Every structure is written in structure tokens, then in C-alpha cells.
Amino acid sequence: MPLHPEVLSSLSKPMISHRSNEFSKIFTETVELAKRIFRTPHDVLILPCSGTGGLEAVVSNLMSPRDKVVIALNGFFGDRFADIMCAYGIEPISVDINWGNPVIVEDVIETLMKHPDANAFVIVHNETSTGVISDIEEITRAVKRINSDILVVVDAVSSLGGTGIRTDDWNIDIIVSSSQKALMAPPGLCMLAISNTAWKKMESTSLPRYYFDFRRIKQEGGRGMTLVTPPVPIIFGLRKALQLILQEGMDNVFQRNMVMRDMVLKAIKPMGIKLVAKEKYASPTVSALRLPAGVSSQEFRDHIETHYSLLLAPGLGPLEHDCFRIGHMGYITPDDIIFTMSVLERALKDVTA
Numbered sequence: 523m524p525l526h527p528e529v530l531s532s533l534s535k536p537m538i539s540h541r542s543n544e545f546s547k548i549f550t551e552t553v554e555l556a557k558r559i560f561r562t563p564h565d566v567l568i569l570p571c572s573g574t575g576g577l578e579a580v581v582s583n584l585m586s587p588r589d590k591v592v593i594a595l596n597g598f599f600g601d602r603f604a605d606i607m608c609a610y611g612i613e614p615i616s617v618d619i620n621w622g623n624p625v626i627v628e629d630v631i632e633t634l635m636k637h638p639d640a641n642a643f644v645i646v647h648n649e650t651s652t653g654v655i656s657d658i659e660e661i662t663r664a665v666k667r668i669n670s671d672i673l674v675v676v677d678a679v680s681s682l683g684g685t686g687i688r689t690d691d692w693n694i695d696i697i698v699s700s701s702q703k704a705l706m707a708p709p710g711l712c713m714l715a716i717s718n719t720a721w722k723k724m725e726s727t728s729l730p731r732y733y734f735d736f737r738r739i740k741q742e743g744g745r746g747m748t749l750v751t752p753p754v755p756i757i758f759g760l761r762k763a764l765q766l767i768l769q770e771g772m773d774n775v776f777q778r779n780m781v782m783r784d785m786v787l788k789a790i791k792p793m794g795i796k797l798v799a800k801e802k803y804a805s806p807t808v809s810a811l812r813l814p815a816g817v818s819s820q821e822f823r824d825h826i827e828t829h830y831s832l833l834l835a836p837g838l839g840p841l842e843h844d845c846f847r848i849g850h851m852g853y854i855t856p857d858d859i860i861f862t863m864s865v866l867e868r869a870l871k872d873v874t875a
């Protein structure tokens with residue numbers, strides 16, 4: 523993902539010690555900015571890892587081997603979350619949804635009714651593999667209505683900062699995101715917002731943890747410190763990126779993403795490229811696109827990289843061979859989308875000529 527020039531220059535600030543007062547001030551300010559993006563007054567932790575590290579940390583801090591965890595699966599990243607649970611000896615109960623479809627509240631309710639003693643419910647807000655966004659506000663409300671003790675866990679890696687998430691208003695207990703997508707910072711940091719209910723739950727969970735022990739990390743964070751040596755320049759970059767998002771105005775950012783999403787939807791139709799998602803559930807931050815029959819995704823993307831110096835993301839899992847993805851979040855503008863769409867059009871002509 524491209525970086526804003528101000529983010530880039532923040533990365534080249536002279537190095538400072540992570541035990542200095544200057545770092546403490548910058549780190550504390552970054553956490554406060556992140557709380558505004560999550561729209562929560564509760565604790566936000568910043569971990570030195572990508573989004574997957576955060577998902578794993580949620581499992582090791584908040585789950586125990588015999589827990590009943592219901593997870594909605596509608597794409598690659600839901601499957602990854604389920605795999606992490608399995609690695610820790612937790613057999614999740616899945617709500618299986620065809621790839622390309624959103625998570626629907628009725629399906630979640632049906633499964634939770636069968637498992638009234640479920641400890642946690644996990645959902646990916648924006649399935650980056652299929653470009654599908656689910657209405658988690660409606661879903662989390664229903665989940666808590668059925669089971670007020672259940673922990674609601676949301677993977678918002680490709681939606682936080684790019685769509686209108688309201689952590690507290692939507693009853694989310696743990697929400698995980700990472701620096702490199704809509705938050706338009708370099709890769710390497712994960713952010714989590716944690717509710718009071720989740721902290722309480724942590725008192726009785728039993729999986730081993732150290733590097734990502736939320737309680738230790740919170741304790742250090744309380745005095746502007748990190749538990750371990752952090753990637754200091756990335757924290758500089760994240761702080762600058764969050765400031766830029768808030769300066770632009772979160773609603774303006776969301777609007778810009780939706781305008782770009784709609785530009786993609788309009789442009790692909792005459793090319794014979796199809797959206798994997800149904801339009802109603804098309805993600806504001808990423809589009810997964812299916813090429814016309816007979817065009818290989820690998821060849822198409824290689825051709826574009828070689829001849830137009832543009833990198834397209836591959837399709838994931840079963841979408842690998844005939845799909846590709848375009849991000850319209852972070853430091854991307856409508857001009858970038860116009861350029862990308864014109865490249866797609868020309869490249870399709872090249873490869874089908």
C-alpha cells in the first residue's frame with residue numbers, strides 16, 4: 523500500500539530510545555488517537571506484530587481449551603482465525619457461509635440457539651478475500667440479546683479506519699486491526715480494543731502466553747511503556763497516519779472509500795469483469811474481482827506488473843486462479859482508481875487479443 527509523504531517522512535525521524543520520555547509521550551498519544559478511531563474510551567493495546575499475531579493473541583488471552591466458540595466463516599480470513607483456534611486445541615463451532623456472501627444474522631442466531639452456553643462469538647467484519655462486508659452492528663446486537671455473557675470478537679483488519687466502526691455502540695468486546703491497510707501506516711503493528719467484560723474474562727482463561735500477555739502489556743502501557751522493544755519508526759508512522767485520518771475526518775475517509783468502490787463497480791461492467799460479492803454487500807475498502815472466462819489471474823497480474831508497473835493482489839484460496847483484488851482504502855485516491863481501471867481495460871485487450 524502506498525504511504526502518505528508525511529507518513530514516509532515520519533519514518534525517517536532520528537531513532538530514540540523506547541525507554542525515553544519522548545517515546546512515552548509519542549506512544550501514549552498514538553494510543554489515544556487509536557481510541558478515537560476505534561470509537562471507544564476503553565483500553566487499546568498496540569502489539570508489535572501484524573494482524574494475525576493479534577488474532578492469535580486474542581485466542582491465547584481470552585479462550586481456554588474447552589471453550590465453546592462460535593465462528594462465522596465466509597472467507598479466507600475467517601478460516602485462518604478458526605485454524606488458529608484449532609492450533610490451541612479449541613474446536614470452533616462454525617456458521618458456514620458460501621464465499622462471496624455476507625454473514626447473515628439469522629444464520630448466527632440459529633447456531634447460537636443450538637449452543638446457548640457458547641463463550642465467544644467470532645466474526646470477520648470485512649472479508650478481504652471476497653470483498654464482502656457484513657452488517658456486524660445488527661449481528662452483534664442479536665448475539666448479545668441471545669447471550670449477554672458471550673464475548674464478541676471482531677476481526678477488523680481491513681475495515682478499521684476505512685468504514686464506520688463503533689466499537690462500544692456495537693457491543694464489541696475485542697476488535698483487532700493492523701497498521702498497514704485502511705490505517706495507511708507501514709506494516710508491523712496490530713491494534714486491539716478490549717472491553718471491561720473481556721478483561722474480566724481474562725482472569726479465568728488458561729492458555730499459556732507471555733510475549734502477547736494483554737495484562738502485562740496493559741500494565742506497561744499505563745506508564746507509557748511497552749512490554750518489549752517496539753518497532754519505534756512504525757509507531758512514528760502510525761501516529762502520523764492516524765493524525766491524517768482524523769484531520770481528513772473519519773466520515774470523509776469512509777465516503778472517499780465508497781466513492782472509489784462505486785467507481786470500480788461502474789468501470790468493470792463493460793470489461794466483463796465481475797464482482798465476487800453481491801453489490802449490496804460490496805466492501806468499501808477492497809474489491810475482489812473475477813476475470814472473464816479463460817483469462818488466468820496469474821498471467822493477467824504478471825502482464826500488468828511487467829507492462830504497466832502496477833501490482834494487483836492475487837485471489838485467495840479457491841479464488842486464486844480467476845480472481846484478483848484491488849484495495850480502495852488508506853492513501854489511495856479516485857485518481858489512482860481511474861489509472862487502475864484504465865490499465866485493466868488495456869491489459870484485458872492485450873491478453874485476449
Ligand SMILES: Cc1ncc(COP(=O)(O)O)c(C=O)c1O
Nearest residue numbers: 572573574599650677679680700
Ligand atoms: C480480514 C483480515 N484478517 C486478518 C488478516 C491477517 O493480517 P496480517 O496479514 O496483518 O497478519 C488480514 C490480512 O490481509 C485480513 O485482511
